[in-house]
Amino acid sequence: xxxxxxxxxxxxxxxxxxxxxxxxxxxxxxxxxxxxxxxxxxxxxxxxxxxxxxxxxxxxxxxxxxxxxxxxxxxxxxxxxxxxxxxxxxxxxxxxxxxxxxxxxxxxxxxxxxxxxxxxxxxxxxxxxxxxxxxxxxxxxxxxxxxxxxxxxxxxxxxxxxxxxxxxxxxxxxxxxxxxxxxxxxxxxxxxxxxxxxxxxxxxxxxxxxxxxxxxxxxxxxxxxxxxxxxxxxxxxxxxxxxxxxxxxxxxxxxxxxxxxxxxxxxxxxxxxxxxxxxxxxxxxxxxxxxxxxxxxxxxxxxxxxxxxxxxxxxxxxxxxxxxxxxxxxxxxxxxxxxxxxxxxxxxxx
Numbered sequence: 001x002x003x004x005x006x007x008x009x010x011x012x013x014x015x016x017x018x019x020x021x022x023x024x025x026x027x028x029x030x031x032x033x034x035x036x037x038x039x040x041x042x043x044x045x046x047x048x049x050x051x052x053x054x055x056x057x058x059x060x061x062x063x064x065x066x067x068x069x070x071x072x073x074x075x076x077x078x079x080x081x082x083x084x085x086x087x088x089x090x091x092x093x094x095x096x097x098x099x100x101x102x103x104x105x106x107x108x109x110x111x112x113x114x115x116x117x118x119x120x121x122x123x124x125x126x127x128x129x130x131x132x133x134x135x136x137x138x139x140x141x142x143x144x145x146x147x148x149x150x151x152x153x154x155x156x157x158x159x160x161x162x163x164x165x166x167x168x169x170x171x172x173x174x175x176x177x178x179x180x181x182x183x184x185x186x187x188x189x190x191x192x193x194x195x196x197x198x199x200x201x202x203x204x205x206x207x208x209x210x211x212x213x214x215x216x217x218x219x220x221x222x223x224x225x226x227x228x229x230x231x232x233x234x235x236x237x238x239x240x241x242x243x244x245x246x247x248x249x250x251x252x253x254x255x256x257x258x259x260x261x262x263x264x265x266x267x268x269x270x271x272x273x274x275x276x277x278x279x280x281x282x283x284x285x286x287x288x289x290x291x292x293x294x295x296x297x298x299x300x301x302x303x304x305x306x307x308x309x310x311x312x313x314x315x316x317x318x319x320x321x322x323x324x325x326x327x328x329x330x331x332x333x334x335x336x337x338x339x340x341x342x343x344x345x346x347x348x349x350x
Contacts, residue, residue: 032051033051033052033104033105033346034050034051034060034101034102034103034104035049035050035051035052035103035104035105035106035339035343036048036049036101036103036105036106037049037050037106037107037108037334037336037338037339038091038094038107038109038133038135038335039109039111039334039335039338040067040087040091040108040109040110040111040114040135041069041110041111041112041113041168041169041170042068042069042070042112042113042168042170042195042197042198043066043067043068043069043070043168043169043170043195043197043249043307044064044065044066044169044249045063045064045065045067045069045087045090045091046062046063046335047061047062047063047064047097047098047335048062048335048336048339049061049062049097049098049101049103050339052343052348055349057339057340057343060101061097061101063090063093063094063097065090065093066304067083067086067087067090068083068086068169068197069083069084069086069087069113069169070083070112070113070116070117070169070170070195070197070198071083071197073113073116073117073170073197073198074198074201074202075201077117077118078117078118078119079113079114079117079119079120079123084126087123087127088126088127088130088131091127091131091133092130092131094131094133095131095132095133098133105342105346107136107338107341107342108133108134108135108136109135109136109137109138109142109143109146109334109338110124110135110137110138111137111138111143111168111170111171111334112168112169112170112195113169113170114135114137115137115139115140116170116193120137121137124137140171140173140189140191141189141191143166143171143173143191143334144166144173144175144186144189145175145186145337146333146334146337147164147166147173147175147247147333147334147337148164148175148177148184148186148337149336149337149340149341150247150330150332150333150334150335150336150337150338150339150340151164151245151247151330151332151333151336151337152164152177152179152184154245154270154271154328154330154332155179155243155245155328156243156273156326156328158179158241158243159179159180159241160240160241160242160243161176161177161187161236161241161242161243162176162177162178162179162184162242162243162245163175163176163235163242163243163244163245163318163322164177164245164246164247165244165246165248165318166246166247166248166333166334167195167196167246167249167250167311167314167315168195168196168248169195169197169198169307170193170197170198171191171192171193171194171198172191172192172194172195172224172314172318173189173191174189174191174192174228174231174318175189176188176189176234188231188234190228190231190234192224192227192228192231193227194223194224194227194310194314195310195314196249196250196307196308196310196311196314197307199220199223199224199310199314200307200309202220203216203220203310204216205291205306210288213287213288213289213290213309214287214288217312217313220309220310220313220314221313221316221317224313224314224317225317225320225321228317228318228321231321232321235322239322239323242322242323242324243324243326243328244276244318244319244322244326244327244328245327245329245330246315246318246327246329247330247332247333248333249304249311250308250314251311251315251327251329251330252264252266252269252270252331253299253304253308253311254279254282254283254286254308254311254312254315255269255272255279255329256268256269256299257286257299257300258274258278258282259272261298261299263298263299264299266331269329269331270329270330270331270332271328271329271330272328272329273326273327273328273329274326274327274328274329275325275326275327276319276324276325276326276327279315279319279327280316280319282312283312283313283315283316286308286309286312287309287312291305291306292305294308294309
């Protein structure tokens with residue numbers, strides 16, 4: 001069942017300092033101060049370290065690793081030991097980068113896998129004991145707020161309503177926003193418990209032929225469509241002048257396939273405005289391919305080959321309920337939202 005939707009603007013998030021870590025003796029000037037953000041999702045562990053700059057910030061370090069924290073949770077309800085070890089190894093690297101970059105203020109968040117796992121709290125305690133990182137398990141509405149804060153500046157200009165979505169490993173967040181008057185306001189949001197990991201595990205990975213793969217793809221789309229059905233009822237009936245933007249590994253990967261990039265290039269993908277029909281064409285192509293065929297595509301590779309089709313199914317369900325002509329692609333989200341929140345708290349105009 002989907003998380004409850006909020007039909008009014010979200011309440012202000014609690015002060016990030018409550019979840020932030022400021023090492024003793026951090027007294028450098030604000031201009032030289034560095035900030036850190038860690039996003040531990042169901043599939044990936046990501047870090048950004050940045051310093052404030054005019055009209056934004058400059059990234060001075062970054063890290064990303066596939067850890068598959070939610071692997072097998074659909075049946076066990078637990079984060080498996082192998083996934084814990086992968087996550088701890090990645091977080092140890094993040095902790096080392098935070099120390100070496102002399103980060104003065106950071107916030108580290110965990111999302112759907114830790115929210116749902118029966119051993120999620122135990123895992124968080126172990127992370128703190130072994131790495132010193134204080135993970136905060138955030139609610140879906142805070143996840144939606146941070147994703148929106150991190151990427152809304154890339155929305156195409158316009159006066160109509162906008163839908164921003166974040167396809168994760170264990171859940172998908174949908175955020176309907178109003179940009180009239182400058183800064184965006186969240187009108188409603190929705191969190192569905194289908195992400196690329198959980199949806200893939202609902203169908204399995206082994207299919208005999210293209211027909212079986214396409215049938216499984218259809219079933220995945222139907223599951224997601226059902227999970228979004230109540231949110232779809234809250235959307236404006238008039239679908240004119242609407243805008244759509246995605247922030248996640250799914251949309252950046254699919255955009256890379258569309259562009260036929262020989263390797264991933266953030267500069268080519270972040271901020272891309274892609275015709276929705278072109279994205280649907282990519283989805284149709286990938287949904288009929290075998291895992292081996294998808295692995296051979298340079299911007300998918302073996303790490304994403306078994307999960308990307310579930311992402312295609314989620315994306316198509318979103319485009320069905322919000323049929324914008326263009327899809328905006330953002331290689332930014334929760335981490336950038338955290339950084340902007342921390343810097344704004346210290347008085348930086350972003």
